[in-house]
Amino acid sequence: MDTVSKHNNSIDLDTRKLISCRYKSITKAVNQEFWNSSSETEHSLYVGSYGRGTATKSSDLDVLLSLPQGEYKRYDAYKGNGQSRLLQAVKNAVGRAYSRTNVHADGQVVVVQFSDSMRFELLPAFKQTDWNGRTSFIYPDSNMGGNWKPADPKAEQEAMRVKNSESNGLLFDTCKHIRLIHSSRFSSYELSGIVIDSFVYSTMGAWHWAESGISSSPDGEYERMLYSTFNSRSMNGLFSFSLSAPGSQQTVNVEKSLSCLGKVLKYMAE
Known part of the structure; x- marks a missing residue:
């Protein structure tokens, strides 16, 4: 038996600082490429277990990167898996900032695998607003010829x-x-x-x-x-x-x- 304990498995401060540093660097690289901005925080959001508050030190870091609507129209217009091409464009933007790090596209995300085993999974996405003003996102899935899938992390x-x-x-x-x-x-x-x-x-x-x-x-x-x-x-x-x-x-x-x-x-x- 292994019972749940209170305040279990918190991520230490040094690890949180490193996560934040890398998050800002990745966000800046993507903003420079797609938004002509050097912001380290705009258009990005922690999602996955880290965003939901359930991550441990060994968890992957999931980051949603909101891109301009014009990019959606551009990549959706491709006849041959525009979703895959979008992932490659994000991979290239991040790769320029981390030229010595393993950065690759993987189905629905761009993976940034650091040598210390910390792993970021980047989800490029496009904001959608319904008639009630509620905001959600769609993201690329390059599997099975490519399609778009919904996400509502907030x-x-x-x-x-x-x-x-x-x-x-x-x-x-x-x-x-x-x-x-x-x-x-x-x-x-x-x-x-x-x-x-x-x-x-x-x-x-x-x-x-x-x-x-x-x-x-x-x-x-x-x-x-x-x-x-x-x-x-x-x-x-x-x-x-x-x-x-x-x-x-x-x-x-x-x-x-x-x-x-x-x-x-x-x-x-x-």
């Missing part, structure tokens, strides 16, 4: 923030704890961060940390509940179940992560 971040507050921090602590076990014991298996966050968000119900920070429930009861719910929803791993991302309600692909999630939850509960 809605996800807000939903996670509210639920974490209601649970006195238990939501974030649980998601981080699962990540820690994955990286330390099951790293050879794939387990997506959005799968972790969406599962815990949808499963934990009214569970929360007591104000004292000490659980009033029997040791391991919460972890057994998570594992039991996983088994009931996945038919003991034989069939995948559906998950929706918090806030955005977009469908989450669980196919490659289901097996590992079950292993981690079992390790926590037994």
Whole structure:
């Protein structure tokens, strides 16, 4: 049994400073290329686990890079996978700033793999505003000939923030704890961060940390509940179940992560 602890797996200050430095440098390189601007912060947003507040020191850093609408029209007009060409353009812009770093396009993102194992995944995207004034994004997917996919990271971040507050921090602590076990014991298996966050968000119900920070429930009861719910929803791993991302309600692909999630939850509960 490996139970969740309070304030679990915080990222140390030095690592946060390094993340911020690299984030600003990447943002500036893309802004110079696409916005004729040297800003280190405009048109970019932390997304993924770091943006949702559930990252650990070993997590990838996901950054959404908002590009001008004219670039969308330009690359959408290509007859042969304009999405791939857009990713290459972003890769080239970042590569000029990090000429000695491994920078490459990978399906939907541009990956910046630093020699110290820190990994940024850059998601070029275009802002969309609906009739109600709500802002979301679309991003390129270069697979299967190329297409555009929707993303609403701000809605996800807000939903996670509210639920974490209601649970006195238990939501974030649980998601981080699962990540820690994955990286330390099951790293050879794939387990997506959005799968972790969406599962815990949808499963934990009214569970929360007591104000004292000490659980009033029997040791391991919460972890057994998570594992039991996983088994009931996945038919003991034989069939995948559906998950929706918090806030955005977009469908989450669980196919490659289901097996590992079950292993981690079992390790926590037994």
